[in-house]
Amino acid sequence: MRNKVINRILRLSRPTKRAISVVSDFVxxxxxxxAAFALRFENYGWMPSDKQLWVSFVTVVVTIGAFVKLGLYRAVIRYISEHALLAIFMGVVFSSxxxxxxxxxxxxxxxxxVPVIYGAFAFMLVAGTRFGVRTIVRRRNDRSKDGVLIVGAGPKGMQLASALAQGVEYRPLGFVSMLNANHKSMIGNLPVYAIDHIEKAVRDLDVSRVLLAVEDDEPVNRKELMRILEGLSVPVQTVPSMSELVAGVARINDIRDLEIEDLLGRDPVRPDTAIVADSLYQKSVMVTGAGGSIGSELCRQILRHKPSTLVLFEQSEFSLYSIERELHSINEVEGLGVSLHPVLGSVAHRRRGEAVMRAFGIQTVYHAAAYKHVPLVEHNVIEGVQNNVFGTWHTAEAAIAAGVERFVLISTDKAVRPTNVMGASKRLAELVLQGLAQRQSKTVFSMVRFGNVLGSSGSVVPLFRDQIRDGGPVTVTHQDIIRYFMTIPEASQLVLQAGSMGRGGEVFVLDMGEPVKIADLARKMIHLMGLEEKTDDNPAGDIEVVYTGLRPGEKLYEELLIGDDPQGTAHPRIMMAREVSMPWDEVAQLLExxxxxxxxxxxxxxxxxxxxxxxxxxPNGEVVDLVWCNGEALSAPAVAVDGKVHRLNP
Incomplete structure (x- = not known):
């Protein structure tokens, strides 16, 4: 019955609600x-004289006029804030x-x-009724909200709590502080727990999820924090970073799954921005594969260093359209003044690449165009080689012909002792550039090698997340498989850093930190989404981890160095590998x-x-090219042995 009355009042029009507020304030x-006169005269049956009645009436009318002027009746009572107390106080003082x-x-x-007593009564009645109504309405709404615990008791956490309190989805129940000294304190009317007591907080407050709102510059042991959060029985999510909030690309209450760098459990690697800025500012730069995951992030990073010209070279029309639209928006909003040019083209077409470089006076090329998905390249050997090897060669030759000053190849850890065509093609691309660096000195060639990039196309994190949301199972190829991981922004920033350090023919290797076991990453994601792994010991669990076996060309462990004697550089997280190379004459014969x-x-x-x-x-298996194995290739005939297709070379 009470809810029906509240709902009926809430559905009234704004003018009607304001009229009710004015009438109630008058009363x-x-x-x-x-009450002020009665209390002063100690006569609870006191009746005013005609003059006193007239003075009281005029005072009330004047007070309501003051409230109107102060904007009190424009405030929505269910969202009224403590700032309204100041308006009420000023109105009551004026009234007295x-x-x-x-x-x-x-x-x-x-x-x-009497004016003093009246002022106190008026303030209590006017403010009390408003905040009482707000409490009743909020308590009614809070029953349908999910209770959340906020990790982070700083400005970001308090801003989040305030935003959630005004929303319709979540209800803040308390804070978790990184400092033990803050334990058992209060922020507003919400309790604060130390991080060591987070399990107790989740249990006592009946929390449905935990939200990360740690300050960006707060020194936090991410690995330890992830270990603690992983043990909770509720989902863990995060809010946007302060840079996203300042840039206006996100709001504080945009709740989302944990960021990839949080899953890594380590602080991101920071580049030396001064060196990078010096190599890009007011330069003419071209990025091949600009619509890909690495290429697009390179473009974002380069754009903010204000080159004079940025050419986006991409063969996918949709990818090029998407990144150009995004960069154009950033360029306009931030007033960077960069001349953006989206160009369709394939890296395999040497003359097209040279024409583009000459037309825009390109000084630096970042070559990110490549096929990098291991199983797909295993199934499409010719296209993988054409794109990764010949695309790199043709683009490099075009750069030499166009007088490009610097050429940086984005390579991979799979180029080290490769077991798959993708890795072998990228290693051969490195050899091509090393050979070209020996053949001439006008264009400085360098290569940057790093491991898996979390969040890129084909990354396991979005795949695992989708599988968990679909109810599982989560598929992992092998229980012992490990990989080095880095976020896309990290990798892109360090690529720019390494590219500015090249002197000719170097292979730079990014320090990827500790390798991550893929099965452990899957389990961590399951736990952080508030679920349990389904195992033989826990058959009632939510999500099962299934091992599917290594895919063609895949290996258990990836390496970043062929040799064991890397050379340091000016950046502590960038090393220079000492790798074997080939003279250009031999490289040219091999390419032919x-x-x-x-x-x-x-x-x-x-x-x-x-x-x-x-x-x-x-290679750790047979050739599994789809066209080759299905007998549609135009090369030599094939024979079948033990159910496998084998080509006979002429």
């Missing part, structure tokens, strides 16, 4: 004046003064204590033979040439 202020002045003007008896085999679609010959080159390529 309450009149009651406050009568008005009572004194009117008593003097009308020559009526208004004892000196590889081109011939590719044009005849002879996958067997292509694999053989990759193995014979100093790439360290050691």
């Amino acid at each position: 309450l202020l009149s009651l406050a004046i009568w 003064v008005a009572l004194i002045v009117l008593g003097f003007l009308f020559q009526t008896l208004v004892p000196r204590s 033979r590889l081109s011939s085999a590719s044009h005849t679609f002879d996958c067997g010959k292509v694999v053989e040439l990759l193995r014979s080159a100093p790439t360290g390529y050691a």
Whole structure:
């Protein structure tokens, strides 16, 4: 019954609600004046004289006029804030003064204590009714909200609590502080727990989820924090970073799943921005594969260093459209003044690349265009080699012809002792650039090698997240498989840093930190989403982890160095590898033979040439190219042995 009455009142029009507020204030202020006189005269049956009645009426009308002027009736009571107390206080003080002045003007008896008593009663009645209504409405709404615990008792956490209290989805129940000294304190009406007591807080407050709102500059042991949060029985989510809030791209109450860097459990690697800025400011820069996960982030980072020109070179029309639209918006909003040029084209077309570089006077090229998904390249050997090897060669030759000053190849840890065509093709691309660096000195070639990038296309994190939301199972290829991980912004920033350090032919290796066990990452995501792993010991669990076996060309452990003697650089997280190289004459002969085999679609010959080159390529299985295995290639005939297809080289 009470809810029906509240709902009916809430559905009233704004003018009607304001009229009700004015009438109620008129009654309450009149009651406050009568109570003040009655208390002063110690006569609870006191009745005013005609003059006193007239003074009281005028005082109430003047007070309501003051409230109107102060904007009190424009405030929505269910969202009224503590700032309204100041408006009410100012209105009541004005009202008390008005009572004194009117008593003097009308020559009526208004004892000196009456305005003081009246002011106190008026403030309590007017403010109390408003905040009482707010409490009733909020308590009614809070019953349908999920209770949340906020990790972070700083400005960001308090801002989040305030935003959530005004919303309709979540209800803040308390804070968790990184400092033990804050334990058992209060912020507003919400309790604060130390991080060591977070399990007790979740249990006592009946929390449905935990929200991370730790200050960006607060020194936090991320690995330890993730270990503690992983043990909770509720989902853990986060809010946008302060940089996103300041840039206006997100709001404080935009709740989302944990950031990838949080899952890594370590602080991100920071570049030396001064060196990077010096190499990019007012330069003409081109990024190949600009619409890809790495290429697009490179473009975002480069754009903010204010080059004079940024050319986006991409063969996917949709990807190019998407990144160009995003960068154009950033360019306009932040007033960067960069000349943006989206160009469609393939890195395999040398003349197209050279024409583009000459047209825009390109000084630096970041070559991120590549096929990098291991199983897909295993199933499409020729296209993988054409794009990764010949695309790199043709783009590099175009850069030399166009007089480009600096050329940076984005390589991979899979180029080290590769077991798959993708890794072998990237290692051969490195050899091509090393050979070109020896052949000439006008264009400085360098390569940057790093491991898996979390959040890129094909990354396990979004895959695992989708599988968990769908109820599982989470698929992992092998229980012992490990990978080095880095976030896209980290990798892109360090690529820019390493690219500015190149002198010719170097292979830079990014320090990826500690390797991560994929199965452990899957379990961590399950636990942080508030679920339990389903195992033989826990058959009632929510999500099962299933091992599917290694895919073609995949290996358990990835490496970043071929040798064991890396050389340090000016940046503590960037090393320079000492790798074997080939003279350009030998590289050119290899490329000619590889081109011939590719044009005849002879996958067997292509694999053989990759193995014979100093790439360290050691395939861990048969050729599984889809066209080759299905007999549609135009190369030599095939025979079947033990159910497997084998090509006969002429």
